[in-house]
Amino acid sequence: MQTDVLIIGQGICGSFLSWYLLAQGKEVIVIDEERASSPSRVAAGLINPVTGRRMVTAWMVEELFPFANKAYTDFGAQLGIQAFSRKDVVDLFPNPFMRESFLHKLTEGNEYIHRVDDEMHFANWFNYEFGAGLIGPAYTAYLDRLLPAWRAELKQQNRLQETSFDINALQIEPDEIKYDGIHARQIIFCDGPAGMHNPFFQALPFSRNKGEALIVEIPELPQDHTYKKSLLLVPLSEPGLFWFGSSNHWEFEDDKPTPAFLEQGKNLLQQLLKIPFKVVDHRAGLRPATLERRPFVGFHPLHPSVGLLNGMGTKGCSLAPYFAHQLAQYISGNTSAIDPVVDVKRFRRILERQ
Ligand SMILES: Cc1cc2nc3c(=O)[nH]c(=O)nc-3n(C[C@H](O)[C@H](O)[C@H](O)COP(=O)(O)OP(=O)(O)OC[C@H]3O[C@@H](n4cnc5c(N)ncnc54)[C@H](O)[C@@H]3O)c2cc1C
The missing domain is CATH 3.50.50.60 (FAD/NAD(P)-binding domain)
Structure with a gap:
C-alpha cells in the first residue's frame, strides 16, 4: 500500500x-x-489565556487563540459536531492573597483579567469567602x-x-x-x-508529568463557565457533566488513577459545592511536557x-x-x-x- x-x-x-x-x-x-x-x-480541553498561580499570559496567545477558534470550528463543521465553546473562567479566590494578586494583575492592565459585577453571584452553588474575578476569553475544546x-x-x-x-x-x-x-x-x-x-x-x-481528574455529574450547576478554586471544574460537552482536576506530579509509579486522588478530589468537591454531585469516572494520564x-x-x-x-x-x-x-x-x-x-x-x- x-x-x-x-x-x-x-x-x-x-x-x-x-x-x-x-x-x-x-x-x-x-x-x-x-x-x-x-x-x-x-x-479537560481548556484553552486558558493565563497560566499558573502567577497568572502569566500564555505563550503566543494572540496567534494561537484565533487560530484554535477557526481550526476547531472548521474541523467540527466538517464532522457535523460542535467542537469548541467559549467558557470564561470564574476565579473563586481561595484566600485573601490570591484576591490581592488578581487585583494587582487587573491594575497592571492584563487584558485577559476582568472584574465581575457581583462577586458573590456564584454563592448559590459554591462555598467561597473572598470574592471572584473573571479570566477570558477562555474556551473548551470538546475532545x-x-x-x-x-x-x-x-x-x-x-x-x-x-x-x-x-x-x-x-x-x-x-x-x-x-x-x-x-x-x-x-x-x-x-x-x-x-x-x-x-x-x-x-x-x-x-519531561513527564502525571495528572489525574474526576468526571462529575453536577446537574444544577450552569455550564456556561469554567470554575476555578485551586482546582478547575470544566464543563464537558454532555449536559450536567464536569471535569474536575487536576493533580500535577513529577514523581509517580505509573500512569494509573490513584485512590489518594479520588479521596482528595471527593473531599475538595464536598467543601467547594453547595449542590449535589456524583463522581462517575476517574482518569489519569501523562502530559508530554518538555524541559x-x-x-x-x-x-x-x-x-x-x-x-x-x-x-x-x-x-x-x-x-x-x-x-x-x-x-x-x-x-x-x-x-x-x-x-x-x-x-x-x-x-x-x-x-x-x-
Ligand atoms: C490530566 C490532564 C489534563 C490536561 N488538561 C489539558 C487542558 O485542559 N488543556 C490542554 O490544552 N491540554 C491539557 N492536557 C495536555 C494535553 O492532554 C496534551 O498536551 C495532549 O493531549 C497531547 O496530545 P498528543 O496527540 O501529543 O498525545 P496523545 O494524546 O498521547 O496521543 C498519542 C496517541 O498515540 C497513540 N500511540 C502511542 N504509541 C503508539 C504505538 N506504538 N502504536 C499505536 N498507537 C500509539 C496513543 O494511544 C494515543 O492515542 C492535559 C493532560 C492531562 C494528563
Whole structure:
C-alpha cells in the first residue's frame, strides 16, 4: 500500500495533522492503538489565556487563540459536531492573597483579567469567602466529541489501522519508509508520552508529568463557565457533566488513577459545592511536557523521512492545531521552514549523537 505520510497516533496532534494533510491533497494512513490513559482522552480541553498561580499570559496567545477558534470550528463543521465553546473562567479566590494578586494583575492592565459585577453571584452553588474575578476569553475544546468523530471518519475512509505500531518492523530509507506492507514518503510520530521511548527522539529533553481528574455529574450547576478554586471544574460537552482536576506530579509509579486522588478530589468537591454531585469516572494520564516548555516539531536531522509532532505539555489543545498546520504546510511544500523555536533541529547535536 502506497501513501504520502504514515502518522503514528490519533491524539490531538495526529488528528489535526491528518486532517490538514488530507485537506492539502496528501494521502495519509494513521496507526493508533486507543489507550484510555492517552492525555488527549484525559484532558479537560481548556484553552486558558493565563497560566499558573502567577497568572502569566500564555505563550503566543494572540496567534494561537484565533487560530484554535477557526481550526476547531472548521474541523467540527466538517464532522457535523460542535467542537469548541467559549467558557470564561470564574476565579473563586481561595484566600485573601490570591484576591490581592488578581487585583494587582487587573491594575497592571492584563487584558485577559476582568472584574465581575457581583462577586458573590456564584454563592448559590459554591462555598467561597473572598470574592471572584473573571479570566477570558477562555474556551473548551470538546475532545470527547472530536477525537471519536474523526476516528470514525478515518476508519470509514480506510485510513486507520487500530493496532500497536512496532518500531522494530520499521525500515528507513532517505526518501521512503516501509512498514508492514505500507510504503510512505514520510513517517510522523504523534505518539504523545510514548515518544519519550521512541529510539529516534528519546534523547530530546522531554519531561513527564502525571495528572489525574474526576468526571462529575453536577446537574444544577450552569455550564456556561469554567470554575476555578485551586482546582478547575470544566464543563464537558454532555449536559450536567464536569471535569474536575487536576493533580500535577513529577514523581509517580505509573500512569494509573490513584485512590489518594479520588479521596482528595471527593473531599475538595464536598467543601467547594453547595449542590449535589456524583463522581462517575476517574482518569489519569501523562502530559508530554518538555524541559524548555516548547513543542517538538519537524524532521530528524539524520533521517529526513522521519518526523514528529510532540511535546505539547499542558497546552495541547491550543498548540496542536497551530503546529500541526505548520508541519502540514511544510510537508506540502507551502512553507520552506518550521518556526526555529519549535523545530526539532534545534537539538541537532543531541539527535546526531544517537
Ligand atoms: C490530566 C490532564 C489534563 C490536561 N488538561 C489539558 C487542558 O485542559 N488543556 C490542554 O490544552 N491540554 C491539557 N492536557 C495536555 C494535553 O492532554 C496534551 O498536551 C495532549 O493531549 C497531547 O496530545 P498528543 O496527540 O501529543 O498525545 P496523545 O494524546 O498521547 O496521543 C498519542 C496517541 O498515540 C497513540 N500511540 C502511542 N504509541 C503508539 C504505538 N506504538 N502504536 C499505536 N498507537 C500509539 C496513543 O494511544 C494515543 O492515542 C492535559 C493532560 C492531562 C494528563
